[in-house]
Every structure is written in structure tokens, then in C-alpha cells.
Amino acid sequence: MTLKKFINKPENITAELLEGLALANPFILEVMPNNLVVSKSLRTANRVTIVTLGGSGHEPALEGFVGEGMIDVAVVGDVFAAPGYKAVFEALQLADKGKGVLLVVLNHAGDMLAATRTMEEAHKAGIKVSMVVTREDVAYAPRSDADRRRGLVGCVPLYKIVGAAAAQGKSLHEITAIAQDFADNMATIAVACKTATHPQNGSAFSVLGTDQMEIGMGQHGEGGGDRQKMKSADETAVKMSDLLIADLNLCAGEKIMVIVNGTGATTIMEMLIIFRCVHKHLKAKGIMIVANWVEEVLTVQEQAGFQLFFARMDAQNLWYWNAPARTPYLVR
Structure with a gap:
């Protein structure tokens, strides 16, 4: 099928959009191997840092919110596909500045699989990390069955709130509580x-x-x-x-x-x-x-x-x- 879209080779979509994002925002972020989109402010961070993951195809989210006051590292998978856990683990290692890392995950099967495996590896490696899952879609399951609810746009304001709390110097325990309370409401x-x-x-x-x-x-x-x-x-x-x-x-x-x-x-x-x-x-x-x-x-x-x-x-x-x-x- 001939696609009526302004793309080149379909298999290069994610790599090329991330390259374009970095070229358009050279003072805010950079793209590293394994599709890690990294805030330039991470270099001097002395605070809790924020990592997230998810497939491409949802722009501007998620990688478009990497920068000061929001996400420190976004791990980007292929179109609508979760990245592998090894890339997410690499992101946690990169983000760890000794104050702890908050991993924000949308409740979708592939993302959760990668995040769960990453958390296991992070704990083995001694990385101080906590995870908050967004699951706010009211259509999919009742609030009493929140584990089945999908994550939608709510992750983005959550990034903003926890990013600001981290910039204020809050601890990982405090930021995790702030994130969970917002996610629950x-x-x-x-x-x-x-x-x-x-x-x-x-x-x-x-x-x-x-x-x-x-x-x-x-x-x-x-x-x-x-x-x-x-x-x-x-x-x-x-x-x-x-x-x-x-x-x-x-x-x-x-x-x-x-x-x-x-x-x-x-x-x-x-x-x-x-x-x-x-x-x-x-x-x-x-x-x-x-x-x-x-x-x-x-x-x-x-x-x-x-x-x-x-x-x-x-x-x-x-x-x-x-x-x-x-x-x-x-x-x-």
C-alpha cells in the first residue's frame, strides 16, 4: 500500500522523528543510542530524576516533554510499541544522580512488561527507584478495578507536577507520594x-x-x-x-x-x-x-x-x- 504521508522509509519513522526533535531543540535535549531522549539539564542535576517510556506515534508525547521541569529521560519504542527493558534500564542508570529515580509508566501491557523487568534489574543493581503507573481511563474498567485501566493523557500533567517537585528538592519518597496521589485523583x-x-x-x-x-x-x-x-x-x-x-x-x-x-x-x-x-x-x-x-x-x-x-x-x-x-x- 502506498502511504499518503510525508515520510521516507516506514521502518525509519521513529529514528528520523527523534533526529528531527533533537535538531529542532538543540539547547533542550539530545538523542542517545537506543532511542533515549535526554534532557540537557540532566548533566547538572542534583535531585530526583524522572524517567518514562512508551512507543512513538503519539507526538508531541512522550518525548516532546523532555526538558527542564519535566522528564529527564524518555525511552522511545517503535510506533505504538514499548521499548525493550534493556533500554529502560540504561535510562535509569543514566538518570541516577544519587537522589533516586521516579519511573512513570502508562498502564499498557508492553510498557508494564518492560517496566516490571526493568525494576527487577534496577533493584539488583542497587539503583534507588520507585514506579508510579497511570491508569485513569474510566471507559475500560471501574475505579474498583484500577489495575485494568489504561493510561491516557494523564501522564503528561503528572510529568509536570513531579518534575516541579523534583526541582524543588523533594525526596524520592515525597515525590512518589505526590505522583501517586495525583494519579489516584x-x-x-x-x-x-x-x-x-x-x-x-x-x-x-x-x-x-x-x-x-x-x-x-x-x-x-x-x-x-x-x-x-x-x-x-x-x-x-x-x-x-x-x-x-x-x-x-x-x-x-x-x-x-x-x-x-x-x-x-x-x-x-x-x-x-x-x-x-x-x-x-x-x-x-x-x-x-x-x-x-x-x-x-x-x-x-x-x-x-x-x-x-x-x-x-x-x-x-x-x-x-x-x-x-x-x-x-x-x-x-
């Missing part, structure tokens, strides 16, 4: 109205009719189980918001972060219309938005749709969220 639901294709072979992830959308989509185009006729922006936003409110048991007076994350082929126009409705819907319920992000953060190639993310925010996490950072796709 976030929820995401996704919707798509047009499927994506795999950039290496052109195969479609699923088939949606011209008048259909599906709520509950996964990070790799997996079906969500709630296929229905296409709804308006307001109808979709209200339904998805209510699922997150119920999952988090949000009440009037609470303060939250909201992210509308475009998954690749959704315009800013659409995302802002969605955010407008979410804002009004939450305000009517007495729930206050104290932080927000409306952008493509973690994509699924050219899938048309978005992920809606809510998380409780206290004063400490809000401070961390607003703390300085410098990465290719988030500067504040």
Missing part, C-alpha cells in the same frame, strides 16, 4: 469520530461509519464499546464530563484541572468549543476549573477526536503545575 475519557491509520503500513485501527462516533477509545485506536450516532459538541462534552464527575465523585466547591487533548485530526476550533461547554457545565455544578490545557498533547496519529481529562487540584499541585518548565512542547 485523575480520570480521562476519549471519543473518536474518525479512525487513525498506522503510519508504517496504512492499516486502519477500526471502522467508524460516516454518522458514528465512539466513546471510550484507547490510546492506540482500540474500540471503546460505546458506539453511537454522531452527537453535537455540547451533547458529547456533557456526557463525557458526567462520566468523569461520577468516576471522581466530584462535588460542588471542588477545584480541578481540565485538559481537552486533541488526538491528531481535531481542530483547535472544535477543542475550544468543547472546553466552552465543559466550563459552563462544571460551573453550573459548582466545580471550579483552576488549571486548563486545550491542545494536542498526546495523539493517536490522525484520529479525529479528543480525550477529556479531569484531576483534583490542591494548592501544592497548582503551584507545581505553574512552576517554570522548558520542553519542546511546554514552556512556562
